[in-house]
Amino acid sequence: xxxxxLISDSATLANLCARMADADxxxxxxxxxxESTYYPELCLIQIADDKEAAAIDxxxxxxxxxxxxxxxxxxxxxxxxxxxxxQDIEIVYNLTGKTPFPLFDTQVAAMALxxxxxxxxxxxVDSWLGIAVDKGxxxxxxARRPLDARQIEYAIGDVTHLSKIFPKMLERLRKTGRGVWxxxxxxxxxxxxxxxxxxxxxxxxxxxxxxxPDVLGRLKALARWRELEAQAKxxxxxxxxxxxxxxxxxxxxxxxxxxxxxxxxLSATWAGNDIGGRLMAAIEGAQPLGDDELPPRDDRKxxxxxxxxxxxxxxxxxxxxxxxxxxxxxxxxxxxxxxxALAAGVRTGLPMLEGWRFDQFGRDALDLVEGRLxxxxxxxxxxxxxxxxxx
Numbered sequence: 075x076x077x078x079x080l081i082s083d084s085a086t087l088a089n090l091c092a093r094m095a096d097a098d099x100x101x102x103x104x105x106x107x108x109e110s111t112y113y114p115e116l117c118l119i120q121i122a123d124d125k126e127a128a129a130i131d132x133x134x135x136x137x138x139x140x141x142x143x144x145x146x147x148x149x150x151x152x153x154x155x156x157x158x159x160x161q162d163i164e165i166v167y168n169l170t171g172k173t174p175f176p177l178f179d180t181q182v183a184a185m186a187l188x189x190x191x192x193x194x195x196x197x198x199v200d201s202w203l204g205i206a207v208d209k210g211x212x213x214x215x216x217a218r219r220p221l222d223a224r225q226i227e228y229a230i231g232d233v234t235h236l237s238k239i240f241p242k243m244l245e246r247l248r249k250t251g252r253g254v255w256x257x258x259x260x261x262x263x264x265x266x267x268x269x270x271x272x273x274x275x276x277x278x279x280x281x282x283x284x285x286x287p288d289v290l291g292r293l294k295a296l297a298r299w300r301e302l303e304a305q306a307k308x309x310x311x312x313x314x315x316x317x318x319x320x321x322x323x324x325x326x327x328x329x330x331x332x333x334x335x336x337x338x339x340l341s342a343t344w345a346g347n348d349i350g351g352r353l354m355a356a357i358e359g360a361q362p363l364g365d366d367e368l369p370p371r372d373d374r375k376x377x378x379x380x381x382x383x384x385x386x387x388x389x390x391x392x393x394x395x396x397x398x399x400x401x402x403x404x405x406x407x408x409x410x411x412x413x414x415a416l417a418a419g420v421r422t423g424l425p426m427l428e429g430w431r432f433d434q435f436g437r438d439a440l441d442l443v444e445g446r447l448x449x450x451x452x453x454x455x456x457x458x459x460x461x462x463x464x465x
Contacts, residue, residue, distance in 0.1 A: 075234060076126040080226055082134035090121075090128055091141035097123035099153040101236040102146065102174070104162045105216040105229055112304045112311070116165050117216035122233035124241075129230050133219065139169070147172040155240045157181050157195050157232075159263070167269040177264045178256075180236065183243050185259075186252045188401030195232065202239045207231065255406065255430050273301035276311075278369075282321045285369065287362035293324035294367075295360035299353060315339065327357050386417040389439055391449070395456060396435050407435045416443060 081087050094100050105118040119130040119142065132139055146154060147170050154174040156162050158181040163173050184193045189201065196207040214225050247253040262268075277290070277297035297320060304311045319339035328334055331354045335345035344350030390413055397404035408426040415424060416439060426436040438458060441447040450459040 075122070075124075075237070077230060077234070078126065078128035080131055080221065081128050082131040082137060084136065084138040087130055087137065087139070088141045090126075091145045093126070094121065094123050095145060095149055095152065097125075097152055099123065099155050099178070099237075099240060100145070101155040101233040101240065102159070102162060103156070103229070103232040103236070104165055105214075106161070106165060107215070107217050108310075110310070110313075112308045113168055114161065114165055115217060116169075118221070118229055120229050120233045122230070122237045124237055127230050127234045127237070129226050131221075133217070143170050146170075146174045150175055153178055155180065155236055157198065157236060158192070160268070163263065164269045167266060171266075173264045173266055173269065175264055177260045178240070179260065179263055180239060180243060182259045182263065182406075183247065183256055185403035185406045186255045187243070187246060187250070188403070191403040191405045198239065199235045202242055203235060205235065207235070252402075255402075258425065258429075259406065271301065271305075273298040273305075276301040280317045280320055282324065284325075287364070287368065288360075289324050290363040290368065292327055292357055292360040293320060294363060295356045296320045296324055296353070299356035303349065303352070323357070328354070330354070382414075382417045385443055386414045388442060388449075389413040389417060392439060392442055392447075392458065393435065395458065396438065400434060402434075407431060408439070413439070416440070 078086075078090070081090065101122045103120045104116060105120075106114040106116050108114040116132045119132055119139075121128060121130065121142070130139075130142065131137065143166065145152065146166055153176050155178045156174075157179065159177070159179050163177075167173050180198060181193060184198060185191055189198070193201075196209065199205050199207050208228060208231075214221075214228075216225075244253070247256070274294070277294040280293060280297055282289070282293055296315075300311055300314050300320065303309075303314045307314070316339055319337065322339075323337060328337060331350050332345050334340050334350050334353065335342040340350075344353065390410070393404050393408055393413065397407055408431065412424050412426050416426070421427070421440075424436070425431055426439060428436070438447055441460075442458075446461055448459050448461050450457055452459075
């Protein structure tokens with residue numbers, strides 16, 4: 075594989091992208107910094123197909139990234155391969171308002187091949203290629219220039235290794251017939267709703283006890299205000315106001331701006347400046363949360379009751395057994411909230427009751443809650459038994 079020197083000019087980048095536009099797939103990774111900003115600061119982009127690889131400097135003066143971004147989001151003939159690519163996808167979304175398509179995430183694919191729910195990149199490389207990844211450059215300040223040869227070599231390795239792993243992984247998925255299992259997960263990964271950071275939904279990230287509509291309404295308004303302030307100033311949310319302070323103000327709102335000087339976690343200057351005024355406007359304009367927006371009750375098992383909770387526990391045991399038997403990550407088969415919904419009587423709208431998930435797990439889960447399946451110990455091993463067979 076040909077490894078290019080660091081690309082820092084538009085012409086070289088455009089030529090690279092023109093060649094890769096004819097590839098079957100490209101592997102993509104990014105290096106970024108976000109400790110002191112709201113939006114991740116893109117510092118390096120790595121890309122490889124099966125013939126060549128390069129690192130691209132997005133901080134180079136005057137460089138035009140459009141050919142690269144077009145390759146990622148507009149060219150639907152080239153598969154984009156990432157590993158645990160959520161943050162890489164977020165960066166592309168911030169730049170284009172779109173997500174890469176089509177997508178293949180090797181961490182998700184590893185779930186279908188029995189390598190756990192969140193296998194790290196180093197372990198993935200070791201298990202598929204027998205190569206120990208040099209971790210020495212993990213804590214590099216990627217925003218500093220110049221980057222030395224070792225840093226660039228480390229970064230490009232992320233995509234050159236991936237370009238060798240992907241065909242092997244794809245072949246195993248074909249042999250096992252599990253490629254179709256990934257379609258829904260890849261669609262979910264590419265859903266732009268995951269990356270939009272809607273200010274009206276920001277309150278859901280803040281943990282707060284209780285379900286009082288007026289308190290949650292103030293929390294929603296305050297979280298929206300903080301999100302907009304953080305976006306406008308390009309600062310982390312916590313640098314504006316910490317979650318604990320938002321929760322305190324939602325439960326015990328200051329009555330006037332002067333009271334902000336006494337709120338723990340706020341600067342006393344907010345009692346008279348513009349940002350404090352915008353905070354008070356958010357509180358004063360808050361409306362109680364509607365019934366349709368209220369979160370589930372604290373037990374997070376509405377309608378389950380004690381018996382239903384026991385059924386949900388049995389379903390979790392069934393899931394553990396089935397994921398062990400077919401060597402697949404349990405999270406790919408079903409999620410906890412689905413199991414609890416099934417135990418509570420829900421029979422529609424659950425992914426585990428559709429398609430391949432129904433064949434591999436959902437049918438048995440339904441039979442268990444409806445009395446057609448039972449647990450048994452056979453030969454010292456826990457297995458499932460049809461009740462009619464037992465009879």
